[in-house]
Amino acid sequence: MIVTSIVITTIIVFIVVDLLLRMLLNKVRHERTLKERERALQAGLQLDVSEESKTLKRVALDEPRARILAVDDERAILDSFRKVLVLGGYSIDTVENGAEALGLIRQRDYDFVFTDLKMPGMDGVEVTRAVKHLRPDIDVIVITGYATIDTAVATVKVGAMDYVEKPFTEDELLNFVREAVIKREDRLEREATPRIRLVKPGMKASGSRFELDVPAGVFVSPQHAWAQLALNGKVRAGIDDLVRKIFGTVDRVELPTVGQQVARGEPLFAVQYGDHRMSIPAPVSGTVLAINSEHAEHPEWLAARPFEQSWLCELEPSDLAGELPRLKIGQDAVNWYQSELDRYGTLANEATTATAQDDPAAARSRDVQLLIRFSEPFLQV
Numbered sequence: 029m030i031v032t033s034i035v036i037t038t039i040i041v042f043i044v045v046d047l048l049l050r051m052l053l054n055k056v057r058h059e060r061t062l063k064e065r066e067r068a069l070q071a072g073l074q075l076d077v078s079e080e081s082k083t084l085k086r087v088a089l090d091e092p093r094a095r096i097l098a099v100d101d102e103r104a105i106l107d108s109f110r111k112v113l114v115l116g117g118y119s120i121d122t123v124e125n126g127a128e129a130l131g132l133i134r135q136r137d138y139d140f141v142f143t144d145l146k147m148p149g150m151d152g153v154e155v156t157r158a159v160k161h162l163r164p165d166i167d168v169i170v171i172t173g174y175a176t177i178d179t180a181v182a183t184v185k186v187g188a189m190d191y192v193e194k195p196f197t198e199d200e201l202l203n204f205v206r207e208a209v210i211k212r213e214d215r216l217e218r219e220a221t222p223r224i225r226l227v228k229p230g231m232k233a234s235g236s237r238f239e240l241d242v243p244a245g246v247f248v249s250p251q252h253a254w255a256q257l258a259l260n261g262k263v264r265a266g267i268d269d270l271v272r273k274i275f276g277t278v279d280r281v282e283l284p285t286v287g288q289q290v291a292r293g294e295p296l297f298a299v300q301y302g303d304h305r306m307s308i309p310a311p312v313s314g315t316v317l318a319i320n321s322e323h324a325e326h327p328e329w330l331a332a333r334p335f336e337q338s339w340l341c342e343l344e345p346s347d348l349a350g351e352l353p354r355l356k357i358g359q360d361a362v363n364w365y366q367s368e369l370d371r372y373g374t375l376a377n378e379a380t381t382a383t384a385q386d387d388p389a390a391a392r393s394r395d396v397q398l399l400i401r402f403s404e405p406f407l408q409v
Contacts, residue, residue, distance in 0.1 A: 081132055083124040085110065092119035094209050095137065099129040099155065100144040100171060105194065109142065112198045113205065126150030126158070133163050139212060140205075142192075145172040145179060153183055160187035167212050224365045226358065233334045237273045240369075242362055243335045247355035249311035250364075251293065254335065255355060262317065263348070264339040267299060267308055267330070270365070272338070275301045278327040284341055288316045292351050297340045299330070304397065312351045314343035 087110055096118050098109045106122040113120050121136070123129050127150060129141060141159050145152035156168045170183045170191040183191065189211065192204050217238050225234060227241045234241055242248065247255045252271045256264045280300040290296055296310035319341045323330050330338055345351070356364045 080135065081123050081128040083128060084121060084132070086121045087114045088119045089114065089117065093117045094119075094139040094205070094212075096120045096140045096142060096205075097129060097132055097136075097138045098122045098142040099124070099126055099147075100142075101125065101147045102144070105144070105171070109201075112201050116202045116205070118205065126152075126155040129155060130158050130162065133159060133166060138163075138166050140167050140169055140189075140208065142169045142171055145170050145183070145191075153179070153186060156183050156188045157186050167208065169208060224362050224369070226362050227335075237276065240273065240365060241269045241335070242365060244358060246335065247311065247352065247357045248361050248364075249309070249355050250368075251309040251311065252306075253296070253308050253311040255311040256336075256339070257348075257352075261345070261348070263312055263314065263343045263345050265296065265311055265341055265343060266335065266339045267297075269335075270368075271299065271306065271308070272331050275299055275306075276331055277301070278330050281323045281327045281330060281340070283319045283321070283324050284316045286316055286319060290314065290316065290343075292347075292354075299327070310343070311355060312343060312345050313347050314345040316341050317344050318342040 085106070093116070096109075096113060098106055098120060099122070100106050100109075101124050103124070106124070110120055110122060121132060121138075123132065126143065126147060129143065130150075132138075133141065141155070143152045143155040143159075147155075150158075152170050152172075156170065159166055159168050164187075167189040168183075168187060170188050171194055172179070172191050173194055181191070190204075190208060192201070196204070217236065223238070224240045224242060225231075226244055227233060228244045243254070243256075245256070247257070248268055249255065252268045254266055254268050258264065278299045278301060282298040282300070284290065284296055290310045290313065292311065292313045293309045295307040298305055298307040300306075320339055323338070323340060
């Protein structure tokens with residue numbers, strides 16, 4: 029008992045010391061990063077960049093979280109922006125009028141333009157329109173006071189991503205910018221051309237919803253199912269990465285029963301997200317030998333687990349030689365998926381994207397409806 033107590037005490041002490049060391053190291057790293065950003069802030073304020081813009085002040089960081097251009101006729105607001113955002117890890121340029129801001133976006137790359145709504149000369153509405161015309165890739169945030177909320181909302185209709193009310197605390201500004209960065213990254217990912225990866229042994233599966241994985245050595249069917257042939261002749265089947273990525277977190281998985289006989293093209297299993305249900309036809313004919321009941325109990329695991337762990341059922345195939353040529357594998361599967369993504373893109377362009385940024389749930393529902401519509405030609409074999 030004494031030895032056991034000593035061992036347990038030693039383990040607890042080791043864990044506590046390890047946690048304390050990690051906390052200390054994180055604190056040291058954080059303080060060092062803050063000091064580096066403070067030095068960058070002081071150095072930036074001493075730079076002479078007047079040849080680019082008369083009122084320009086610039087603080088550039090290595091590997092910033094985002095590159096921001098702020099325009100406001102109040103120097104106190106710009107001073108606050110520089111201090112808060114630089115210490116928060118952002119590179120920032122500031123100018124005092126809209127004309128200078130438009131001159132800079134023609135010369136440099138920014139992720140965001142923050143513009144005051146009420147300014148002499150060119151106001152925030154005009155800045156927003158001009159930025160979105162000249163550089164539609166830049167997201168515009170409008171800075172507004174309480175008395176001009178209605179006008180700020182109107183700027184969203186002409187292209188602004190959002191607006192932030194002043195006065196604001198440091199934490200409020202940092203949280204707002206952090207959320208804006210997440211929203212921007214999500215939009216850019218959605219607009220990116222989906223990429224298809226042939227995943228070979230040793231390669232890590234992609235977690236991006238806009239990268240489709242096609243495991244080497246695994247057959248895929250045009251009904252969104254994959255089939256993996258084992259050395260003993262059995263076939264494990266599951267849903268392909270296109271269904272997994274678009275459905276995301278699955279609410280329910282319906283599995284076949286052991287002993288059930290199924291023909292290729294007949295419903296084998298189904299997934300459900302909200303009110304949307306999609307039945308997946310069998311990639312090959314055969315008898316169900318086993319089911320992966322874990323996914324019925326934990327459907328959310330389906331999107332998180334790699335292919336070999338996300339199988340839904342195992343089949344004893346009845347006509348493997350005759351049906352395998354109908355499936356795709358390797359580079360042929362990649363080429364086929366590319367043609368399918370082109371078709372999916374055409375359908376997606378026809379659908380509304382108004383809720384894509386502001387309502388993720390509505391955007392996901394739209395994606396699922398698109399997937400079901402996309403799959404209609406294949407559900408009858």
